[in-house]
Each structure stands twice: as C-alpha cells, then as structure tokens.
Amino acid sequence: MEIAIAAGQGRPATNEFAEGWRVLVASLLGIGCGLAAIPFYTVGVFAPYLADEFGWSFGQIMAGLTITTVVVIVAAPAAGVLCDKYGTRRVAISSLVMFGLAYISLATLGDSLIRFYVTWAIVATLGAGTLPITFTRTVNQWFDRHRGVALGVAMTGTGVFGVLCKPLLAWVIGSYGWRAGYVALGLLPLALALPAVLLLFREPDSTSSHQCPNTSERLTGMTKGEALRQWRFWLIAVVLLPISFSLAGAVPNLEPILLDRGIDQATILTLTPLVGLTAIAGRIVGGWLLDKFWAPAVAFVLLGAPAISCVILAGAQLDPGMARFAILLLGFALGIEYDVVAYLTSRYFGMKSYSAIYSIFYVCFATGAGFGPLIFGLIRDWSQDFAPALLSAAAALPICAGAFLFLGRYPHLK
Template sequence: MTERDGAGSAAEGEFRRGWPIVLSALLGIGCGLAAVPFYTLGVFAPHLAREFGWSMGQIMGALTITTLALVVAGPIAGALCDRHGTRPVALVSLTLFGLSYLSLALLGGSLVQYYLTFLVIAFVGVGTLPITFTRTVNRWFERNRGLALGLAMMGTGLFGIVCKPVLAAVIAAHGWRAGFLALGALPLVVALPACFALFREPGRAAGAGGAAEVLPGLTRAEALRSWRFWLIAVVLLPISFALAGTVPNLEGILTDRGFTPATIVRLTPLIGLASIIGRLVGGWLLDRFWAPAVAFVILGMPAVSCVLLSAGGLQPGTGALAIVLIGFALGIEYDIVAYLTARYFGMRAYAAIYSLLYTCFAVGAGFAPLVFGMIRDRAQDYAPALLLAAVMLPVCSAAFLLLGRYPVAGTRQSG
C-alpha cells in the first residue's frame, strides 16, 4: 500500500466512524440559532411592519439584541462544553430554543416584548451554535477536518434554501404567526431526536456527558496572550458586518432595485445553495491549502457583490451572481473560524476559545442588519451600506495572511 493509499484509507475510516456526528451536527446547526433568525427575519419583516407599524430598523434590531446576548452567553456555553461535554449542552439548548421560538407566535404590538423574546431565544439557544457542534466534529476528524466541518455547517445552507419559499407559503396560507410556529417545531421535531440518537464525543457512550481527558493545545488564558487570537478577533468584526448586513435585508435591497416579489422569491434561495457549495468547496480547500489564503480569497470576493447590488439598473442575472458570491462566502465563514481555532490553538480549550472568536463574529453580524436598516431608513437606499461593505471585505480578509504557519501539533506557540 502506498502512502497515498494509506492516507485515503484513513480518511475514509474517519467518515465511516464519524458520519453520525456530521449528520447530527448538520441538523443541529441548521435548526439552531445560527440559521433560523438570520435567514427568516427578512421574510417576517414586511408582515410585522404592516401589523404593528414597526420600521425595518426596529425589526432588524432583534438580531442586535440576539448578538448582545451572545456576548455574554457564548463564552459561558463554550466553558460548559469544555467542562461537561457537548452532548448535554446541545440537547438542552435545542429543546429550549424550539420552545422559545414558538412563543413568537404570541407577539403583540410591543417592541419590548419582541426584543425580550429574542433575548431569551439567544440565551437558551446558544448551545445550538457551531461552538458546540464543531468541537465534537474537530475531535472526530483530522485528515478531512475541513470537509467534515463544511458538511456539518451545511445545515445553515440547506435551511437557507428551503426556509424562504416554504415559510412564504406557510405565511401566505396561514399567516405570520403560523410561520413562527413552524420554525419553533423544527429543532424539536427534527434536530433534537437526531442529536439524541447520534451525537456523542469520541470514546464515549451516547448517554455519557463529561469530558475529563486533557487534549493538546492552549488554554484559554494562553490563547488570550497570543497575538494571533487578537488578529483573528479584530478582523472578524468588520468581515462579519459586511457579510451579514446583506442577507436579512436582501429582500429589501432587491425591492429597491425594482425586482418583483416573484423574482425575489426565485433569487433569494440561491444564497442557501451557494453557501452549501461554499462549505463543500471551502472545506476541501482548507484540507489542502493554507487556511489564511483560502480565507483571503473567498471572504474577499463578495466585495464584487456589494458593488453590483449598490448600482441602479440591476438585472436578475447580475443579481443572481451577486447573491451566489455572498452565499459562497457565507458558506465558509464559520468553517474558517472553527478550522483556524483548531489549527492555531488546539483542542484543549477549543470551545472556550472558539466561543470568544464566534462572539466577535456574532457582534459584527448582529449589528449589521440594524445598521443596514437604519442607513436604508435615512438614505432611502441600501447603496451607502453596500459600498462600505465592499471596502471592508478585501482589506480585512487580507489580514489573515499575517497569521503565519500552523504551529506543530501539541506544542506551545511563542506569541
């Protein structure tokens, strides 16, 4: 057997053993906090605006509330995963997340109630984020870690493809309250049973909880003293802002460009399809090329999309291209953060470190829809926000190139 054959056999063995983990992680992430509010709030926004008279900025402010909650809840969830294991955190969080999302069907005309509900959703749903699931995927996979992460994170893309047209049909037939009921049922009916049956950490029975073994890598305190941690954290803020501002506002952007509702319904699911392709292609690239270079290329490309979407006279074909480029980048953003965390800081305190970086990403992503909406309310156009994003993406993505070589596994970094 050649060395290549041996490597291929080892990689196949990883997937034979680890496919239940990838499948359950895919469903958990796809039906969780990372996907559900982000991909669906834009669908509900026109209905909430008509029902209660709220502005787009006020409606999108729910994502900002969610972000502020994650700043506190994310690191707590990471510490719980490192201490008690990911399985119990995921199961409890999926249950509470589904129940709390169901309560949105009871909304009245109070913005305070609206924001408080999303605050609760964020706190109880934090265990459904990739913070939890990628820790276990990283532990099951080594040779094909990037591809496995891409497959697991594909849940957000699959949700993005299916949710908008299905949710629009549910709302058209039964009203927006029924739409919230359908979304709340997803984690309870789909993700929770799958994770209960399949999701576990290496070497532990399905019902086991704790994570007593000491894994190689940096502690959280050591990572916080590393310049690489702070470089990643700082550049994630503007990158996430630029990427995340477009998606919840996409229906509004296309409406401003004169697209009909029927055309918008046809175009917007492309973002989910492109994100799936981005996760698969990006994961394959991460396993074979230097991750910072992959990040620079893929996360910088949507600058073209922002320029196209900001221009008048946008045609459906050009709009589709812009959406695909954004979706492709969205398909790899969380994968890159998870991959960089494992490669540069190891698995010893992976969830605690990744939760901090994820929080940085979430802060940028959470404030972006609100800021984009406020710019639209003031300027009567999304163009100024889109052009700002077009500058941020290539400049900040280039900073990943400063990270340098991966450290040798199991050793301490010198900086």
C-alpha cells in the same frame, strides 16, 4: 510561507466518514434547527402578521434580531465554557429542549412589545448551546484529514433550513395562522434535532481510540488564557468584525440594492434565492479547499473576492447577468465564513479550550453581522444610495482577509 500545507499531514489515513457520519448528521440537524438559523431566516415571514395584529412597525419587529445579537455576545462565550467543562452532548441536548420550548412561547404573544423583546432575549440565552460553537467542537474531534469538508457538511444545516423553511411556514401560516407558525418552528429542534443528537451525537471515547481518529487530540492545544496572550488570536478577532459587517450588511439588503439599480421585482425574485443555494455549495467546496491548501490563503481568496461583488452592486446601472455573478460571489463567501473560523481555531489553538476560544470569534463575527444590515440601511437613508456602504465594504474585505496571511504555519500543539 507555505501555501499548500495539507491538514493532518503525517497522520495515518483513516476512513473518518465511516466513523464520524453520525456526528455529522446530528450536527447538521442541530445547527439547522438552532439559534444560528431559525430566527434569522424566519423573522421577516412573521413581520407582516405581527404588524397587522399588534400595530408594531417593521423596525420594532426587526429589533428582536438586534436583541438576539446583543444577548449572544454574552451567552455564546458562556455556552463555550460549558461545552469545554461538561461536554458538548449535554449542552446540545439541554439547549435544544429549552430553545424549542422558548420558541413555542412566541405563539402566546400579546400586544406588549416589551414582552416580545424579553422573549427574544430568553430565546437567545437558552438557545446559545445550539450554535455552531457546540457542534463544531465535536466535529473537529472526529475529523482531521477531512476536517474542512466535515465542518462544511455540518454547517450546511443553516443553508438547508434557509431553503426549506419558507415554504413550510407559508403552508402552516396559511392553514393555521401565524401562532401555529411559531409552534411549528419550536417543534423542529424538539422533534427533529433532539432525537438525532440523542441517538447519533457522541464525543470521542478516550478509552477506545479506535472509535475516533482524533481522540489523542482532544486535550492538546492552548487554554483560553494562553490563546488570549497570542497575537494570532487578536488578529483573527479584529479582522472578523469588518469582514462580517461587510458581508452581512450587503446580503439582507440585496432586494433594495437591486431595486435601486433598476432591476425589476420579478427578476429580483429569481436572483436572491441564489444566496442560499450558493452558500451550501460554498460550505462543501470551501471545506474541501481547507483540507487541501493552507487555510489562511483559502480565507484570503474566498472572503476577499466579494469585494468584486460590492463594486459591481455599487455601480449606477446593473444588468441581471452581472447581478447574478455578484450574488454568487457573496453567497459563496457566506457559505465558508464560519467554517474558516472553526478550522483556524482548531489548527492554531487546538482542542483543549476550543469552544471557549471559538465562542469569542463567533461573537466578533455575530456582532459585525448583527449591526451590518442596520448601518447599511442607515447609510442608504442618509445618502439615498447604497454605494458608499458598498464601496467601503469593497475596500475592507481584501485588506482584512489579507491579514490572515500573516498567521504563518500551523503550530505544533502540545
């Protein structure tokens, strides 16, 4: 089993970033202003205002995210099929428009909880085309030798939005109210991402191979049906559920975990932002590692290492230094997870039905991530401690990440 197999080995060197930087900029903005980032980083900001306005509990408000996850299970594969059939540019443009308008409609909410949930279902359905499924397909086509770094750059959109969105929302809501906050968020895909996609986002032109180093790769690889008959497909799909469950279960619960371990609120406020910042670094550094080394080995190390974090956080006492180390490992892993899946999809299954195949993996990851925080919280309620959930995650992460090592060499795809 070869460990240091560089991606794109044997291909002529090309200045991929000189040709593909436009696609990267558009993808970064599209992902950052899309369904993968906006709801999950901002729902907590609106929760106190909605609870005060309509008398809803925090649990009822957070259920909107669960509805989003459930809808994505169906909508993401559908978006993937549309991308493979009609092209990513058309899907991205139409979805950004509909997603932005649907998000703005949240500003018209009344006291109907049912309408609140239905609106979230509509937002998730119309916004599925803004998920990384759409943008990473085109990034993979433009980049080969530097594919890992390119995917990392594109996916930093979620981290950048996570860092910048709360100060923006705090100013808008403080000045104009929570309804204006929803309008501001809905305008981001319309005013920021949409123009970038219209001007910069292009799929490779099969009639002009010099425009893209990977035009010949566009139609190589497996169909969705062929991939579903591959044991490698099912290995990846199965291990993604517990990995995403373990990572996503711990991170949203960091504040109560740290409080349980005796760390004061002021110190916690200095520690938790490290997740977003480290995730950005994880995408870039992890992408570079994917380009230099065998991707399953990189996945094993980076996605298995947070087991150490879970063990540290499960301890009865925790000092800020150890907490900082644990959070850094978790954040780094969160920064590479979707990049690894996108990279493995392109290398083991090719680009012929990339979006349809990747969308299934995305659903597996999103399912674990969607239910992880809830189950971690329920375990805390039942046992009065996060330790059982954290120790279970510590056991699952290295075992499941180790399963990637069985994938073997990258196949020669036709």
